[in-house]
Amino acid sequence: MFCRMTQASEWLSRRAVLGGFAAACAVSWPRLAPAAERTSVTLEARPESVALSSGRPPSPVWGLAGGSRVLRLARGAVLDLTLANGLSIPAALAGRGLALAAPLLVQPAAGPGGRFTITAAAARAGTGLLDLRLLGDGAAAPIRPLAIVVDESPAVTADRDEVFLIEDFRLKSDGTAVAPGADARDAELIYTVNGEVQPDLALRAGARVRLRFINGCQRAVIAVKIAELEAARVMAIDGQPAEPFLARNGAVVLPPGGRTDVFIDMPAKAPLPVLLHDGRDARPIGRLTLSGEPPLRATPLPPPAALPANGLPDKLDLRNAVRADIALDGADWRTPVKFDARAAPAFQAKAGRTVVLALANKTAATTVAHLHGQPFRLLDRLDDGWKPYWLDTLALEAGQTQRIAFQAEAAGRFLIESMATEWAAPRLLRWYEIG
Missing domain, CATH: 2.60.40.420 (Cupredoxins -  blue copper proteins)
Structure with missing residues (x-):
């Protein structure tokens, strides 16, 4: 069962969401290892459907399918990335966390039924996103993004590593989802996590969990908080390692396309509601529950060390900028x-x-x-x-x-x-x- 809220929480105002983020928060090809592995990946832009409300049929949407809901790669991988466009509009592929040709500048759009192949690189570790939304405003259906995870080398140890992709949908009275760039004043607002409405994530007590929060919403700046959790430690923002720090008031603020990786230690007391605030309302979007297995460890782990550096400069020459x-x-x-x-x-x-x-x-x-x-x-x-x-x-x-x-x-x-x-x-x- 899901946690239900009788009143909207006031733990974060709109100004706090936006101001807190502002205070907190061809292709750039970082140098790759000489023996970088090369592989081929094919993505298909195609019509799909997603169940967004009970009692109504699934809503048509457009998705970016690559064989799984997360494209997972090793750092340094070089891709021959093919996009097959099964949509009724041109498609241009944009990426965060993956170096690829600049859409509309270097990379041309693929027309309906077309395809193209470009070279891309997983040059840096981190959490990223691929999407086709550049040309999606006012389309027949909203376009869903695809999460990317580029693993660190050497690997970072966590008992669980989970993508938490948050999306928003505006539903008309007949259950049809409205694309952004169009009037949706009378539409119902629905949030999903990994394509589901208010899912449970079952975790083992005592487990150290890496949660990769991704704002896959079309336009909204959001704040996400795990209620009743003592500490959420921020480890990376927008795919790049950060100096670890505790999330202020337990909340992370994400602009559209933003990503924040947090480490948590799962307590023995659960469920823990995951709350979302969009500057107007707070609502539950999922829960962290206990798996039913014995606790993983009796003694809490020490705070995690910072993630491995990604090759970005330690200093910037502002005087001669x-x-x-x-x-x-x-x-x-x-x-x-x-x-x-x-x-x-x-x-x-x-x-x-x-x-x-x-x-x-x-x-x-x-x-x-x-x-x-x-x-x-x-x-x-x-x-x-x-x-x-x-x-x-x-x-x-x-x-x-x-x-x-x-x-x-x-x-x-x-x-x-x-x-x-x-x-x-x-x-x-x-x-x-x-x-």
Whole structure:
């Protein structure tokens, strides 16, 4: 049975969700080992269905199938990645945590019934995501993403390693799911975990568990909390190792496409409700339950060591950085169907240089910015330091400016995405160049 809440929890306000995240939270090819293993992976974009409510038939959706719900790879693997497009719209493959050709710039879209093969690399360990949503606004059905796990080398020890992919759906009265970019004001909001509504995850008491939280929602910034759990230790954010720290108030905040890996030690007292807050309501989305097996250990383990480094620089040269201002105002942005790579880039820099971007949200809505190809640091207010983790996505409240920095790793052209956190808001694109 699932835990039911009689009242919405007030443990996190909308400002806390967004402000807490902002305060907390061609292709970049990091150098691979000379003997990197090469393999072939075929993904199929195809119509599927998912059961989203009782008493109604499963809702049609579009999915990205690769043989399992998680694409799991060894660090250093090189892929010949084939996409077969079984959808009625063009498909462009975007990735987080996997280095692949820049969609719409280097990688062309595949038309309905078409296919393409590109080379991709699992150059860094971590939790990632593949999706076809760049061209999915206003489509006949919402598009589901595919989770990626690239394992560390040497392996990181945990008793369980579980992907926790959270998705949101808007259902019309007939049970049909609405794609983003369209009006869904009267639609019912449903959240799923790994494609199920309020599932149980059975764990052994005393087990150390790695939970890979992924925000697969279309537009929403969310906070996730395991109720009644003493400690959730954050180990990685957006696929990159972080200096381990305890999640503030036990909650992790995730923008669309964001990922956070936490380690927990499963207590003997359960079930533990997993709660989601989207800035308006708190609701249960699943539970951690006991497996019924004897406790795995009587004495708690010591706090986990930091995850192995992923090859990102320890320091950034901010004094000699290339600097650019980018307004998230829609003026120089285009929707994906109107995107033109012949337009002037948002900025240009040489490979190896440090780049500092001032992202200014000049709109009246909370806006999310996603930088393809480059993990970045969130800078302190005076540009005299940075937060102890890397990001690839950032949520900015209306009127807010944040500064980010990264070291340009390789020559190429890359996308920048921007979108407001409203279901009907369009996805917008610009591009930048590393020469």
